[in-house]
Amino acid sequence: MASLHTNFLGVSSPNPFWLASAPPTDKQYNVERAFEAGWGGVVWKTLGEAGPPVVNVNGPRYGAIWGPDRRLLGLNNIELITDRDLEVNLREIETVKKNWPDRAMIVSLMVPCEEEPWKNILASVAQTGADAVELNFGCPHGMSERGMGSAVGQVPEYIEMVARWCKQHSDLPVIVKLTPNITDIRKPAEAAKRGGADAVSLINTINSIVSVDLDSYSPVPSIDGKGSHGGYCGPAVKPIALSMVSEIARHPETHGMPISGIGGIQTWRDAAEYIALGCGTVQVCTAAMTYGFKIVEEMVAGLEAWMDEKGHATIEDFRGMAVPNVTDWQYLNLNYVTKARINQDLCISCGRCHIACEDTSHQAITNMVDGVRKFEVIDEECVGCNLCVNVCPVDDCITMEQISGTDPRTGKPIDPDYGNWTEHPNNPSVHKEAAE
Amino acid sequence: MAPNRVSPDIQAGRLPADQYDDNFDDLHAPLDRHEAVVEADRCYFCYDAPCQTACPTSIDIPMFIRQISTGNANGAAKTIFDQNILGGMCARVCPTETLCEEVCVREVAEGKPVKIGQLQRYATDHFLETVEQHPYERAVPTGKTVAIVGAGPAGLSCAHALARNGHDVTIFEAREKPGGLNEHGIAAYKTTENFAQREVDFVSEVGGITIKNGTALGRDVTLDDLVANHDAVFLGMGLPGVNDLGLDGDDADNCIDAVAYIEKLRQTDDLSSLPVGRNVVVIGGGMTAIDVAVQTKLLGAETVTICYRRGQDQMNASAYEQEVAQTHGVTIRHWLQPQALVRSEGRDVTGITLEYTAMNGRLTGTGETVTLQADQVFKAIGQKPAEGLFGGVSIDLSGGRVFTDDDRRTSHEKIWAGGDCIAGGEDLTVVAVEDGKIAAASIHKRLTG
């Protein structure tokens, strides 16, 4: 059977499934329940400086969007870092690590952007026996107004500076947790690397207002009639996170840098996708907060089964396999011509493909053939865009199939060889070169 | 088993007093908001949706379902009422399994159609419970008058559309209460809590509609007068007659017209006062047969047997209706036709002898018979048109029913007709509503054109 054992920066864990720094990891009670359930590691809820702990709002701190059956699709929060006493947290971290030596214990940190506070807290963490630290440069609400969290994460120079202090003042591996609230995710990752950080983790939550209450005209969650943007997470953010992970994984400056993938992971399949894009571990928050810790059983069993099926003995066997396949648009093969194919035996005649293509695309699907309700692709019009596949409610009813020979749409022969935009006759720069 | 009892066992109050309410409660509990939203999400918002085509009143079903899913239930109801002002009743009584839900693409895909009827009920109930204002404003009065015969679904639908357009409508209704079979015929568990009357009130709120109860065409008014005194007339009197078995004993007290019995059941304040037989036999294969069978069972009959002269597939009652009967403990027997009523000396029926039938090109008796003990025999073999209602006015008929063109206009230029009383219809509430709507459009065109 496949082994899920993971070694990330020398930190070992029985599986790649870690709980992200958040309420599920805020105290010994929760974390021990998580380990009992089978989680491979945790990133402890972010610790702040010694002294009076931060204060959270006392009204609602979450908002959400749901599917119609109240399936939670996206969660947003305005919670701050841990509001428990630093000493209590440190004592508990130490105890838990002692009780569960085979699990990864990472401690998330956020203190003001000065050397002393970082030095102090690193010293305290070192004494707990924790395996590594994660620098929370991501939290987009509250703490950022005080010059911490994403306020640091949005300035690459600060990231580099703090990472460097941490490496200087501690022997522990340093993971920098990135905020997605930035235009180019490669910049903070490069900065982390320059500062000597051992890894990056991403994403933290995305600036968001999940909804506006149309009675009080207040953003949700509403605190006494007012709301503030929160941090968005859960299944809805996964596509954004995957893209950011891929950019770091294939960027020459950061390629090969260990990544802990975070954002919307709900199932083993989500996790496998992150790993295929290069992540060494994955972190989960919302899924656990939605369903409880037991979901890790499905994640472990599902990933093992899939790896066995694929013949991957270890996580390393498939880690990063998707990275070389992420490319720029200009290198995509323009001679790869596909047409939609509708399986008439599976078709239930809802007509959604027709109306989508008819109203909003290429008028390439019939709704009537010889006076009968029937949906067929008109190859002469189909550009192969895949919209019909995406709106069809039946699995595998519409598929995209590659064609060769002549494209009925253009009437031109299809070049069997690879050919991309950089050499396409319509590309102005090709013309220019030709003219020169 | 030979019937040997001298007098039939017919009693009221067979059940503990508190069981009647339970038995006659809603067949399907209404969906709550969450259930409705979840169900609404199952709708694919089909293009040129098959369900809409299948609905006799062409309700824009994908649109109203989408409105439910966005939290606009009253808007959904408005979408329904736009096509079918009796959408609330139709939501309860339509055999959706042979209409919209039969062609739902999810029925095709997985055998589980979107619960269109239940969603329609959710939206219309929501409207009636939360909105005081009638959804339509009456146009400026035109001064034109229309007489409508019968306050059933056909008449009410026609009246509403005409009144909306500013015409003055008078409905002449033979019974003491309006509603037609909605009030007197539909199974009690399909339309609980006096819904039929509440709906009549809702329809009337548009204004311009006068209902004259207890005023029958042919008894209290003549068609000649109606034609003379109104700009147009709409006939919607349904099928007041019933078919007899044609057997000796048809007129016995316990050989009962099913529709009349159901009417009594629908009108009583006290279900425990209704006499019901211990062993009940129902003759017929349609909705009326099912309804009387199920309701006598719910009143406490020990055995209820429907006997139908052809096979299961030929029954007019849908497979779903048959299942409802069977899950209520009704036995359905096929290929049996009534041959003779067994009677005691006191003339009461005590049983019925039926002959087995077979299809040999046409339906024939096999000669073999069976006799069932019966304390009550219900006749549910179809209703028939009233005769001699029209006095001196001549209107073409077809098979005894009123003949109309596509606009529901009769051969008389001032008379339109719709619902069960016309030829070629399907004898469904929703079809009657559509007839009334089509006729109203045609009348309006005639009166204003």
Ligand SMILES: Cc1cc2nc3c(=O)[nH]c(=O)nc-3n(C[C@H](O)[C@H](O)[C@H](O)COP(=O)(O)OP(=O)(O)OC[C@H]3O[C@@H](n4cnc5c(N)ncnc54)[C@H](O)[C@@H]3O)c2cc1C
């Ligand atoms: C027992 C039973 C159960 C049924 N169940 C269903 C069901 O579940 N779903 C469904 O879709 N359909 C059902 N139907 C059929 C449905 O009820 C009818 O198709 C529908 O009511 C026809 O409407 P209508 O307006 O034409 O006639 P009706 O509803 O019959 O209304 C006719 C009205 O005209 C009045 N009237 C009659 N004669 C005169 C006169 N001479 N002068 C003045 N007024 C007169 C009557 O009193 C009545 O109020 C059922 C029918 C029966 C009998």
Ligand SMILES: Cc1cc2nc3c(=O)[nH]c(=O)nc-3n(C[C@H](O)[C@H](O)[C@H](O)COP(=O)(O)O)c2cc1C
């Ligand atoms: C209520 C809540 C509190 C969080 N607090 C922290 C925190 O203190 N430190 C941190 O680094 N990330 C915090 N996060 C972000 C998560 O660790 C994680 O990056 C994010 O939720 C994306 O993962 P997910 O889609 O699995 O939830 C928090 C998230 C939530 C929902």
Ligand code: SF4
């Ligand atoms: S692939 Fe695009 S263009 Fe082709 S039929 Fe589907 S929707 Fe239309």
